[in-house]
Amino acid sequence: MAPDAPASEPSSRLSRALALAARVPGTIAVTVLVLAVGALTGALWRSAESSGLVERWGWGVDEFADGRWINLLAGAAIAPEPWMYALILGTFCLGGGYLELHYGTLRMLIAVLGTHVAAVLGTALLLLGLGALGVGWAEELAHVPDVGLSNGGFGAVGAATAGFPLLWRRRVRLIGLLYCAAMILYAAEIWDFTHAMAFGVGILVGPWIVGRAREPFDWRFGPQEVRDTAAVLLAFGSLHQLLVRIWPGHGGILGYGEAPDDGGLTTLALVGGAVVSLAFAYALHRGRRGAWWYVVILTGFTVLALVAVAIFDGLSPSGALDLALDVALLVLVIGWRRHFSVKGDRSSRGRVWKRGLVTLAALMTFTVVAIMALQDQLEPAPTLGTAVGEAAVRVFGGTTGIEGTTPLARALLASIGVIWFLAFAIFLTSLLLVSRQHRTDESVRERFIEIQRGTARMTSIGYMTRWEGIDHWISDEGDVGIGFKQVGSTVVVLSDPVGPAGAVERAHLEFADFCRSRGWRLCYFGVSEEARATLEGAGWRAIQVAEDTVVRLPDLAFTGKAWQDVRSAINRAKREGVTMRTVRFSDAPRGMKDQLETISAQWAGDKSLPEMGFTLGDLREADDPNVEMHVAVDADGTVHGMTSWMPVYREGDVVGWTIDIMKRRLDDGVMSGVMEFLIAQSAVEFKEAGYEFISLSAAPLSYSGEVEGSVERMLDVLADAMEPYYGFASLERYKAKFKPEHRPLFLMYPDEAQLPAIALAILRAYLPDATATDLVKAAVTRPD
Numbered sequence: 005m006a007p008d009a010p011a012s013e014p015s016s017r018l019s020r021a022l023a024l025a026a027r028v029p030g031t032i033a034v035t036v037l038v039l040a041v042g043a044l045t046g047a048l049w050r051s052a053e054s055s056g057l058v059e060r061w062g063w064g065v066d067e068f069a070d071g072r073w074i075n076l077l078a079g080a081a082i083a084p085e086p087w088m089y090a091l092i093l094g095t096f097c098l099g100g101g102y103l104e105l106h107y108g109t110l111r112m113l114i115a116v117l118g119t120h121v122a123a124v125l126g127t128a129l130l131l132l133g134l135g136a137l138g139v140g141w142a143e144e145l146a147h148v149p150d151v152g153l154s155n156g157g158f159g160a161v162g163a164a165t166a167g168f169p170l171l172w173r174r175r176v177r178l179i180g181l182l183y184c185a186a187m188i189l190y191a192a193e194i195w196d197f198t199h200a201m202a203f204g205v206g207i208l209v210g211p212w213i214v215g216r217a218r219e220p221f222d223w224r225f226g227p228q229e230v231r232d233t234a235a236v237l238l239a240f241g242s243l244h245q246l247l248v249r250i251w252p253g254h255g256g257i258l259g260y261g262e263a264p265d266d267g268g269l270t271t272l273a274l275v276g277g278a279v280v281s282l283a284f285a286y287a288l289h290r291g292r293r294g295a296w297w298y299v300v301i302l303t304g305f306t307v308l309a310l311v312a313v314a315i316f317d318g319l320s321p322s323g324a325l326d327l328a329l330d331v332a333l334l335v336l337v338i339g340w341r342r343h344f345s346v347k348g349d350r351s352s353r354g355r356v357w358k359r360g361l362v363t364l365a366a367l368m369t370f371t372v373v374a375i376m377a378l379q380d381q382l383e384p385a386p387t388l389g390t391a392v393g394e395a396a397v398r399v400f401g402g403t404t405g406i407e408g409t410t411p412l413a414r415a416l417l418a419s420i421g422v423i424w425f426l427a428f429a430i431f432l433t434s435l436l437l438v439s440r441q442h443r444t445d446e447s448v449r450e451r452f453i454e455i456q457r458g459t460a461r462m463t464s465i466g467y468m469t470r471w472e473g474i475d476h477w478i479s480d481e482g483d484v485g486i487g488f489k490q491v492g493s494t495v496v497v498l499s500d501p502v503g504p505a506g507a508v509e510r511a512h513l514e515f516a517d518f519c520r521s522r523g524w525r526l527c528y529f530g531v532s533e534e535a536r537a538t539l540e541g542a543g544w545r546a547i548q549v550a551e552d553t554v555v556r557l558p559d560l561a562f563t564g565k566a567w568q569d570v571r572s573a574i575n576r577a578k579r580e581g582v583t584m585r586t587v588r589f590s591d592a593p594r595g596m597k598d599q600l601e602t603i604s605a606q607w608a609g610d611k612s613l614p615e616m617g618f619t620l621g622d623l624r625e626a627d628d629p630n631v632e633m634h635v636a637v638d639a640d641g642t643v644h645g646m647t648s649w650m651p652v653y654r655e656g657d658v659v660g661w662t663i664d665i666m667k668r669r670l671d672d673g674v675m676s677g678v679m680e681f682l683i684a685q686s687a688v689e690f691k692e693a694g695y696e697f698i699s700l701s702a703a704p705l706s707y708s709g710e711v712e713g714s715v716e717r718m719l720d721v722l723a724d725a726m727e728p729y730y731g732f733a734s735l736e737r738y739k740a741k742f743k744p745e746h747r748p749l750f751l752m753y754p755d756e757a758q759l760p761a762i763a764l765a766i767l768r769a770y771l772p773d774a775t776a777t778d779l780v781k782a783a784v785t786r787p788d
Contacts, residue, residue, distance in 0.1 A: 024105075028104045030100070030112055030113055031100045031112065034096070035093055035096070035097060038081050038092075045057055045082060047082045048089065049086055050086065051084070051085055052082050052085070053084055053085075057082055057151070058082075058151050061075050061079040061082055062079050063075045063151070064148060064150060064194075065128050065132060065146045066147055067149060076121060077117075079152070080152065080156065082151040083151070083152050083153075084150075084152060095154060096116070096156060096157035098161060099115075099157055099159070099162075099163070099164050100112050100160040102160075102164045103160055103164050103214075106214070107215070111214075114213065115159060115160050115164075116153075116156035116157075116160050118205075118209065119160065119202045120159060122202070122205045123155045123198040123199070123201035124155065124198055126201045126205070127198045127201050130142075130197070130201075131143075131146035132146055141260035141261075144260075148194045149194075150198065152195065154195060154198075155195075155198045155201075158203045158206065159203065159206035160206065161180065161203065161206065162180065162202065162203040162204065162205070162206020162207045162210060163206040163209055163210035163213045164206075165180075166211045166216055167210075169756075170543065171755045171757075172756070175757075177207060178236070180203050181200075181204075184196065184199055185200070186244060187200075187247075188200060188256065189256045189257060189258055189322075189325070190244050190247055190248050190256035190258070191247070191251055191252065191253025191254065192253055192256045192257050193253045227291070227521075230343045231290070231343055232289055234288045234299070234333060234336050235288040236285075237332060237333040237336070238284060238288060239281060239282055239285040240329065241333070242277065242278060242282075245277070258321035258325060272421070279429055280429065283432055283433050284298055284299065286433075287437060290346060290437060290493075291344050291520075292347075292523060293344055293346060294435070294436050295436055296344035300334070300338065306330050311327070314327070346440075346521070347440065348437075348439055348440055349440045349441055352440070352441065356438050359431075360431040360435070363427055364427075367423065368392075368395060368396075371395040371420055371423075372388070372391045372392055372395050375395060375406075376388065376391050378410075378412065378413045381409050381412065381413035382406050382407070382408055382413055383408075383409050384405070384406065398420040398421055400421070439490070439522075441490065444475040448477070451478050451482065452469075452476040452477075455485040456470075456485060456502045458655060459502040461501075461502055461534070462500075462502060462652055463500050464552050464652055464660070464699035464701065464702075465498070465552070465662060465699075465749075466499045466500070466502065466653075467651060468499065468621070468625075470487075470628075471621065471625050472625075473489060473617070474488065475487070475488055475489070476488075479503070479510070479515070481507070483511075484501050484502065484504070484507050484511035485501065485502045486502075486515055487499065489769050490524070491765040491766075491768045491769050492765060493523060493524050493525060494524065494525050494526075494527070494761055494762060494764075494765035495519050495524045495526050496528075496529050496762075496765055496769055497515075497526070497527065497529065498618075499529075499531065500534070500535040508535070508538050509538050512538070512542060525758050525761060527758070528751070528752035528753075529766060530549070530550060530619065531750050531752055532747065532749065533747070533750075535750075535752075536752065539752045543754070544752045544753065544754050546752055547750060548748045548749070550702035550703065550748075550749040551702055551736070551748055551749060552746070552748075553699065553700040553701070553702070553742075553744035553745070553746060554697050554700075554744055554745045554747060555697060555699075555745075556696070556697050557687060557690055557695055558696070560687055560688075562574070566743065567743075569680060570680050570684045570741060570742070573677030573680035573684065574680075574684055574685070576681070577636070577677075580638065581638050582638045582678070582681065583636070583638075584637075584681070584682060584685040584686070584689075585634070585635045585637050586633070586635075586689070587632075587633050587635060588631070588632070588633065589626045589627045589648075590629070592635075595641065596635065596637075596643060599642070599669075600635070600646055602669075603643065603645075603667050603668070604622055604623050604667065606669070607667050616770045617771075617772060618766075618769040619702070619770075620664075621665060622665065625648075625664060626665055630651050631648055631651075631664075632649045633647070634646070634647045634649065634682055634685070634686045636678050636682050644668060644669055644674050644678045645668035645674070645678040645679055645682055646665060647663055647664075647666050647682050648664045648665040649664070650662045650664055652697075659696045659697070660695055660696050660697040660699065661690055662699040663686075663699065663700050663701050664701065666679060666683075680741065683700070683742060700742065702749050751766075
């Protein structure tokens with residue numbers, strides 16, 4: 005089998021690709037048709053406008069007046085410029101491919117062709133009407149012909165949004181509408197109007213295309229909507245200068261036919277300004293008080309300056325729009341300032357400033373050393389003083405007169421400003437988004453433990469929420485508790501909330517508001533099927549990330565061939581005089597403690613990555629009066645292996661136990677099968693004591709079922725990469741010896757866009773001591 009394995013993976017990928025292609029025949033056929041027409045007409049390699057193709061096959065008011073209605077469809081197979089084929093077909097394949105994949109070829113073609121025809125005819129009527137009213141730009145554009153399939157692509161994307169999840173539907177529609185509005189305002193090509201018309205028509209007919217009821221408009225304007233609106237206003241107002249530089253078009257409807265005014269700024273300066281504005285816009289979206297101060301001060305000065313210009317010199321239509329946007333932004337952030345109250349604590353800000361100053365010193369040193377190292381390639385040759393001055397001036401785009409005489413020297417001098425700006429952008433973003441660290445009061449922790457002991461909903465891994473590093477929150481009514489770990493600005497709730505089943509959804513909404521008010525993103529890790537159903541009812545999404553393995557004790561008997569390995573381990577222990585002792589770690593004899601610590605150190609030193617934490621405990625977590633340790637000891641007092649067991653409560657009583665530590669001595673001479681013996685003997689003693697079950701716990705990223713979905717496949721790849729270091733899949737296979745029931749555990753998240761940040765936070769929770777070097781080394785090497 006081994007030789008065939010490498011060939012099977014490419015074959016599987018090819019079969020999946022062919023299966024996908026078979027589901028989108030219409031998208032493929034239209035794409036091939038457009039490319040074929042482009043090749044036959046030459047539009048693939050020369051401009052359709054200069055070659056006369058637009059004049060011959062374009063559509064517009066004049067063409068329709070001449071009776072050339074066939075151009076409405078024929079012209080869609082031609083792109084105005086060769087480089088536009090990639091954009092046009094990319095947009096079409098994105099929207100049309102999604103519709104065909106999920107709703108069929110017929111509905112896709114109706115959406116593409118229908119929105120294309122509606123956009124062209126609707127734009128023609130709009131321009132004719134405005135032209136009749138004396139609007140100059142409309143009169144001129146009404147007689148401009150156009151070609152291309154981009155209208156159908158925009159319409160398909162607009163229609164496809166009806167089938168997206170709610171947050172993505174709103175995001176794509178907002179981005180699409182803002183793009184269309186910006187292009188009309190600041191470029192005003194004929195296709196900008198048809199794109200906007202097609203996208204709008206697509207949104208209107210989308211629910212019918214995808215077979216979904218039309219959702220009523222949500223007029224709610226809560227805290228997050230205020231933040232998002234402010235962020236959009238800031239981003240939109242700051243990006244149009246960059247847009248004008250990239251594609252000025254005709255100057256937009258606000259200044260049609262006029263040369264755009266970019267203030268004499270370089271493209272790099274425009275990009276830099278846009279990046280900084282987007283950073284502040286994102287900080288407004290997160291409710292940051294620092295961004296609020298920036299907007300109030302800078303926008304306030306901008307409004308005063310524009311008002312002064314309006315009084316003494318008058319404003320252009322574009323300037324009037326800028327003033328209106330700035331006033332709206334200022335009114336919004338001042339009127340609803342209470343929604344922008346998130347601040348980092350002083351110690352966190354101090355760490356960011358320290359890192360920033362260290363980076364400043366390192367960059368200045370590197371820049372000066374590099375200039376001095378290349379002094380023979382610079383004119384005039386710099387001294388140490390002039391090198392420092394040149395480095396400082398170059399940061400702001402200037403120069404003291406030093407020029408490079410070789411490509412290497414010129415590249416160095418040109419890159420100084422870019423490198424410093426990137427460092428500044430990272431520092432600014434870190435400072436804006438620095439988090440306030442939560443600190444749990446002891447009374448809150450005690451109340452959480454009280455609720456957890458009395459609940460009927462404690463999961464097998466619930467006791468881990470009592471470990472060091474886990475914070476706690478109690479609902480306002482005091483009936484629901486949540487244990488969570490804060491990693492930066494991400495809060496990872498561990499296991500299910502504890503409390504009455506009917507109060508969990510209310511508590512979840514309350515805790516989500518608690519996190520939002522502090523600028524934290526929220527996720528749940530390791531929740532059960534019951535909690536998953538509750539959170540999905542609130543609009544959250546689920547990914548299986550682990551599997552609890554539960555052994556029922558009342559009917560447990562090590563009989564039959566399937567239990568042969570376990571019986572062999574028990575018999576071997578009897579022959580070799582190995583017995584199991586139950587101890588509390590704090591009460592263990594000094595000699596036993598030393599051996600337990602040695603075994604733990606052996607396992608930690610055996611890995612090239614640091615020991616994992618979060619849901620994987622060690623002796624520190626076992627040093628708990630409620631935790632039992634089961635130790636395999638021979639007649640000489642030598643410890644061969646150890647396990648630790650955490651209690652699972654139900655309404656005040658312990659009903660089961662969950663394994664945490666499971667380690668054997670790594671020396672020669674350790675009894676073979678010692679872990680099977682310990683687990684089996686533990687199960688027997690717990691059964692005799694009347695407990696209901698034991699849990700062999702849940703290894704992260706390991707489960708017995710098939711992998712489903714793209715995100716799950718990505719996690720499966722990550723699990724394969726981690727397997728040589730931590731052996732989660734091997735552990736899962738090992739647990740199968742005890743014939744457990746498998747209960748899936750899930751990661752719950754509100755939005756796919758947050759998954760990268762959530763995944764990074766969970767990784768840092770498990771590996772808090774791992775450096776970036778450790779992670780890179782693990783990614784490119786394998787342990788021996």
